[in-house]
Amino acid sequence: GQQVQQSPSSLVLQEGENAELQCNFSSTATQLQWFYQSPGGSLVSLLSNPSGTKHTGRLTSTTVTKERRSSLHISSSQTTDSGTYLCAIDRNYAQGLTFGLGTRVSVFP
Amino acid sequence: DTTVKQNPRYKLARVGKPVNLICSQTMNHDTMYWYQKKPNQAPKLLLFYYDKILNREADTFEKFQSSRPNNSFCSLYIGSAGLEYSAMYLCASSSGGGANTGQLYFGEGSKLTVL
Secondary structure (H helix, E strand, O other), X not given: OOOEEEEOOEEEEEOOOOEEEEEEEOOOOOOXXXXXXOOOOOEEEEEEOOOXXXXXXOEEEEEXXXXXXXXXXXXXXXXXXXXXXXXXXXXXXXXXXXXOXXXXXXXXX | OOOEEEXXXXXXXXXXXXXXXXXXXXXXXXXXXXXXXXXXXXXXXXXXXXXXXXXXXXXXXXXXXXXXXXXOEEEEEXXXXXXXXOEEEEEEXXXXXXXXXXXXXXXXXXXXXXX
16 A cells, blocks of 8 residues: 655754655655644644645645655744644545654754 | 534543544535544544545454434444554545545544543
């Protein structure tokens, strides 16, 4: 089945630093989404980016479909960015998403 | 309103007892999903409803039941809870149904502890 691997597993930042999170997947994805989960909170969709580059606020996602990888760039990190970032790809024909383990980001002042 | 609501938020159950978790959404989404999330593991899809059609994952087929009495509600039922069922159960909905799943909207989860 499809597999999603994320790196690094955890990341510690000082406020203001940038970060890049990686997602690699084992088969062609028709859809790729990045999710954010705050400590104790629900999963929130950040970006849907099956190919190319997309921006929202301080987040930039770049997906290279042929190479089966996606990245999420966080610029000028803030303490409120702390949480877990998960990458998920579409299974075949609208059968839900397959998730990675996530990257736990901790931003300190 | 893009809210998915789950009840209860916390559930304590005894081994061998049944558990029923409820999810609702008001976005008129065609598809509703149930995921299981354990610490240090990725969310795992258990089953989903596309309209009235239930699809259950092969490896959890006999462990979980579900019903969808109308478009807004979906339940997850465990007939006889075991210790291994302790986990966070996440409900999600999407308007997808063609080639793509579409954007998923998640509830806050129901944390089940089996003793």
